[in-house]
Amino acid sequence: MRAVVQRVASASVTVADETVGAIGPGLLVYAAAAPDDGDADVGYLADKVANLRIFPDEHGKQNRSVLDGSGAVLLVSAFTAHADARKGRRPSFDSSASGDVAAPLIETLVQRLRAHGLAVETGRFAAAMRVASVNDGPICVLLDSRKLF
DSSP, rough: HHHEEEEEEEEEEETTTTEEEEEEEEEEOOOOOTTTTOHHHHHHHHHHHHHHOEEEEETSEEEEOGGGGEEEEEEOOOOOGBBBBBSEEEEBBSSOOHHHHHHHHHHHHHHHHHHHHEEEEOTTTTOOOEEEEEEEEEEEEEETOOOOO
C-alpha cells in the first residue's frame, strides 16, 4: 500500500455537492492498494500514519504524532498514488489494485486507524471527489509498505 500524507490545518471531501468527510487540524491521507497487498501492508501503513512524528512539540521540533492529540485523519482512497510516470507522459496505473481488491483494504486501513484511537473521516470509494485542504507547513510525506521509497 502507498499513501501520501499531508499535515493539514483543515481538509474536507465533497461528493456531488455533499460534504462526506471533514476534519480540522490533522492528517489528510491519500491511500492506494496494489493487487497483491494484504493484512501486513495495511498494518504497516496504519502504524506509520498513526505514529508519524510530523507535528511540532513545545520547542517547535517535529516530535509529535497525530496520536499525541494533534488532530484527526481524513482518509481518501486514491488509486493514483500507485501511478507510474517513469515512462512517457501518461501515467500507468497497472500497479493499482482493482476496486474489488482495494475497497476492503482501504476499509481495513480506516478500521485500523480507528483502533489506534484516532477520529477518522473518509471520502467515498470510487466516487468523483473534490478534496479541499489547507496544508500546514507544508508537510507532505510519501509512505510505501514495500519500502520502495
